[in-house]
Amino acid sequence: MVVDISSGDTELSDDEVDRIFRALADATRRDILRRTLTGEASVSTLAAAYDMSFAAVQKHVAVLEGAGLVTKDPRGRERLVRGEPETIRRAQHLLHQFQAIWESRISRLDALLAEPPTT
Amino acid sequence: MVVDISSGDTELSDDEVDRIFRALADATRRDILRRTLTGEASVSTLAAAYDMSFAAVQKHVAVLEGAGLVTKDPRGRERLVRGEPETIRRAQHLLHQFQAIWESRISRLDALLAEPPTT
DNA sequence: GATATCTACAACCATTTGGTTGTATGTTAT
DNA sequence: ATAACATACAACCAAATGGTTGTAGATATC
Numbered sequence: 001m002v003v004d005i006s007s008g009d010t011e012l013s014d015d016e017v018d019r020i021f022r023a024l025a026d027a028t029r030r031d032i033l034r035r036t037l038t039g040e041a042s043v044s045t046l047a048a049a050y051d052m053s054f055a056a057v058q059k060h061v062a063v064l065e066g067a068g069l070v071t072k073d074p075r076g077r078e079r080l081v082r083g084e085p086e087t088i089r090r091a092q093h094l095l096h097q098f099q100a101i102w103e104s105r106i107s108r109l110d111a112l113l114a115e116p117p118t119t
Numbered sequence: 120m121v122v123d124i125s126s127g128d129t130e131l132s133d134d135e136v137d138r139i140f141r142a143l144a145d146a147t148r149r150d151i152l153r154r155t156l157t158g159e160a161s162v163s164t165l166a167a168a169y170d171m172s173f174a175a176v177q178k179h180v181a182v183l184e185g186a187g188l189v190t191k192d193p194r195g196r197e198r199l200v201r202g203e204p205e206t207i208r209r210a211q212h213l214l215h216q217f218q219a220i221w222e223s224r225i226s227r228l229d230a231l232l233a234e235p236p237t238t
Numbered sequence: 239g240a241t242a243t244c245t246a247c248a249a250c251c252a253t254t255t256g257g258t259t260g261t262a263t264g265t266t267a268t
Numbered sequence: 269a270t271a272a273c274a275t276a277c278a279a280c281c282a283a284a285t286g287g288t289t290g291t292a293g294a295t296a297t298c
Contacts, residue, residue: 014146017144017146017149018144018145018146019144020144021140021141021143021144022140022141022144022285024140024144025136025137025138025139025140025141025143025144026137026285026286027133027136027137028286030136033217034217034220037217037220037221037224038220038223038224039224042244042245043244043245044243044244044245052286052287052288053287053288053289054244054245055246055247055287055288055289055290056286056287056288058245058246058247059285059286059287060286063285063286076244076294076295076296077243077244077245077294077295077296078243078244078245078295079244079245083217083221085217085218085221088214088217088218088221089218091214092211092214092215092218095207095210095211095214096211098152098153098156098202098204098207099204099207099208099211101153101156101157102156102202102204102207104157105156105157105158141255145255145256147256161274161275162274162275163273163274163275171256171257171258172257172258172259173274173275174257174258174259174260174275174276174277175256175257175258177275177276177277178255178256178257179256182255182256195265195266195274196264196265196266196273196274196275197265197273197274197275198274198275
């Protein structure tokens with residue numbers, strides 16, 4: 001049986017994957033991502049929600065943007081930040097691949113137990 | 120309609136989630152994880168696969184272990200490293216929650232379009 | 239036009255990260 | 269017992285991270 005795992009996604013480079021997971025490895029950034037998935041928000045609106053400087057929040061948004069988890073859309077003098085569900089889906093897909101590796105290990109063990117010894 | 124998202128997992132702290140995603144944010148560590156999901160391997164076996172010192176690989180394994188993505192099992196003089204699919208599943212679950220936030224946004228927009236104006 | 243607001247960006251700083259080498263300790267093999 | 273092997277761990281270093289403040293440029297508002 002052939003199982004197609006690919007789901008048609010463009011391949012992500014190691015660096016891109018690094019950036020995605022690194023961006024997710026910070027509670028503030030995960031919270032920003034949640035907010036911008038719920039609805040777009042300006043950088044200053046976001047900044048108001050956290051106990052740190054505007055510039056710090058700006059940097060967090062930049063990290064998310066660099067990972068493709070968020071995009072910024074100029075609207076007048078502000079930049080509206082939107083979460084990008086597609087990138088999240090890709091990260092999920094990556095984790096699914098790890099799961100698949102584990103599953104295939106089980107299959108191989110099953111096969112070993114099922115098959116009579118070759119020698 | 121009430122949707123239970125929890126899937127019965129124990130709650131992960133922000134720090135734990137940080138460690139999981141941070142551990143995944145490195146290509147060498149992702150590769151180690153793949154290998155140890157395929158089948159357990161000693162630290163030195165793993166180290167032989169990479170162009171870096173034994174100690175460096177040891178540190179990578181320690182990071183994965185700290186994130187709960189891997190466990191070490193003493194076997195004679197070596198430590199067999201095993202991947203932990205359950206932690207991967209939890210990370211997947213976290214990403215699924217982000218997806219759910221996005222989905223619920225869609226639902227709200229749909230509702231807005233479907234419902235007649237309240238005022 | 240003047241002023242306030244939102245963003246961008248540089249410079250700086252402390253801490254963490256990802257690598258190194260070296261040393262010590264436990265375990266197998268001769 | 270001695271030698272070889274697998275691991276642990278400390279000390280060190282360069283680079284990246286996560287924060288700060290300050291300055292400058294656009295855009296709105298009065």
